[in-house]
Amino acid sequence: MVVKYEIHGGKQLQGKVMISGAKNAAVGILPATLLVKGTCRIENVPDISDIRLLLQILSEMGASIRRLSFSTLEIDCTRVHDIVAPSDLVRRIRASYYLIGAQLGRFGHATVALPGGCNFGPRPIDQHIKGFEALGANVELSGGYVIAQAPEDGLRGERISLDVVSVGATMNIMLGAVLAQKTTYIENAAREPHIVDLASFLNAMGAQIYGAGTDVIRIEGVEALHGGSYSIIPDQIEAGTYMAAAVAAGGEVLVQNVIPKHMEAITAKLREMGAKITEYEDAIEVKRTGRLRRANVKTLPYPGFPTDMQPQAAVCMAIAKGTSVITEGIYDTRFRYCAELNRMGAKIKVNTKVAMIEGVEKLHGCEVKACDLRAGAAMVIAGLVADGTTTVEDVQYIERGYECMIDKLRGLGADIRRIESPDPVNIQNVG
Numbered sequence: 001m002v003v004k005y006e007i008h009g010g011k012q013l014q015g016k017v018m019i020s021g022a023k024n025a026a027v028g029i030l031p032a033t034l035l036v037k038g039t040c041r042i043e044n045v046p047d048i049s050d051i052r053l054l055l056q057i058l059s060e061m062g063a064s065i066r067r068l069s070f071s072t073l074e075i076d077c078t079r080v081h082d083i084v085a086p087s088d089l090v091r092r093i094r095a096s097y098y099l100i101g102a103q104l105g106r107f108g109h110a111t112v113a114l115p116g117g118c119n120f121g122p123r124p125i126d127q128h129i130k131g132f133e134a135l136g137a138n139v140e141l142s143g144g145y146v147i148a149q150a151p152e153d154g155l156r157g158e159r160i161s162l163d164v165v166s167v168g169a170t171m172n173i174m175l176g177a178v179l180a181q182k183t184t185y186i187e188n189a190a191r192e193p194h195i196v197d198l199a200s201f202l203n204a205m206g207a208q209i210y211g212a213g214t215d216v217i218r219i220e221g222v223e224a225l226h227g228g229s230y231s232i233i234p235d236q237i238e239a240g241t242y243m244a245a246a247v248a249a250g251g252e253v254l255v256q257n258v259i260p261k262h263m264e265a266i267t268a269k270l271r272e273m274g275a276k277i278t279e280y281e282d283a284i285e286v287k288r289t290g291r292l293r294r295a296n297v298k299t300l301p302y303p304g305f306p307t308d309m310q311p312q313a314a315v316c317m318a319i320a321k322g323t324s325v326i327t328e329g330i331y332d333t334r335f336r337y338c339a340e341l342n343r344m345g346a347k348i349k350v351n352t353k354v355a356m357i358e359g360v361e362k363l364h365g366c367e368v369k370a371c372d373l374r375a376g377a378a379m380v381i382a383g384l385v386a387d388g389t390t391t392v393e394d395v396q397y398i399e400r401g402y403e404c405m406i407d408k409l410r411g412l413g414a415d416i417r418r419i420e421s422p423d424p425v426n427i428q429n430v431g
Ligand code: EPU
Pocket: 024, 027, 094, 095, 118, 122, 123, 124, 125, 126, 127, 128, 129, 164, 165, 166, 167, 168, 169, 190, 307, 308, 330, 331, 332, 373, 374, 401
């Protein structure tokens, strides 16, 4: 099946949109259930394809999973089998690397296929491995697999200083360390809201993790984790995407179920560009009427401006007055989508990790591709802004991380639809 989005642009957005649970928290919390003997009731789980894949992996490992409502799941991993997680599924998502920490913590060993995920250039996992080795594990890479083995007397807490601030390594080491003996310190830890959320989930199940959200996290190993209930935080990047959509397309949108504190860097940048933003306890109202102003931004680890909002911000800058500069501070190659935006009339010049964006009055619709998840979201926003019809291809990337994007945008008055057509067949020449 080939799936595309068709957008008739030029309409302002009006109304309310409800933000789902955070993808990058959920992709750590689901593997974390492997460490728990008992039932975890988890609310606010986003219904996106990365999560469906993780649930399939857990289910094939023997987890018992019940859906209590659209976004509430019960997962019981008490009787999971000590098997290699299905590699064909594991390779399809980046976050499957959390199975290494979780399986190592639960079984004392893990064999996990090297993860897939969006292509932003090299995405090494050396810091994850450094952490597991510091806890005493022997880790080898062989035949496309990470093979980790704890010593006979189990993993042991240590002081680990990360060489780069890594979300994945911080969360993975936390998973490996919760049931280890003694105390683990992660220094130079990432501080993203989803790090705090994973720690809060594990603590709700009996772990003793302190300092998540700062750059030193202390994990006092416990004997076992027990079942419990937990609600995942709202998705910072999904909220930022709808804020950027409202700013780019114009109009007035109330983004509901957000934690405004998590949005500060995004809110500040959009305000600088001329958006009127009002923060409420758990909602943010975004208005834009006049032409946007130029701005510069550099992506950084939290609490800096998130790299996962960089393409969406670029669309706002593409139609702002003046020339904006984006410097990508996390990944080597995250500007591939600029060529697609330029096909829509944007004027962006990319020089490795810097994009110079000369604002234009208008974008025009055409056929574009989603190069990755957030780039795909940016194409949708560009389509909402552009004159005429935009078709976005390769939307499977978007559906990895955005729950019901079409319905949510239609609820705001956007003219967007999802088109499914059968795979093109090879027509043989029989003449
Ligand atoms: N890095 C290393 N060695 C490591 C790990 C990371 O050199 O062992 C480098 C990376 O190459 C990158 C930087 O450190 O340059 C940061 O990478 P990080 O580990 O923080 O990223 P990640 O865990 O692979 C998560 C999110 C990404 C998000 C980044 C940064 C998940 C599943 N993915 O990736 O989310 O861009 O953190 O915030 O949580 C997305 O949601 O669209 C997405 C790509």
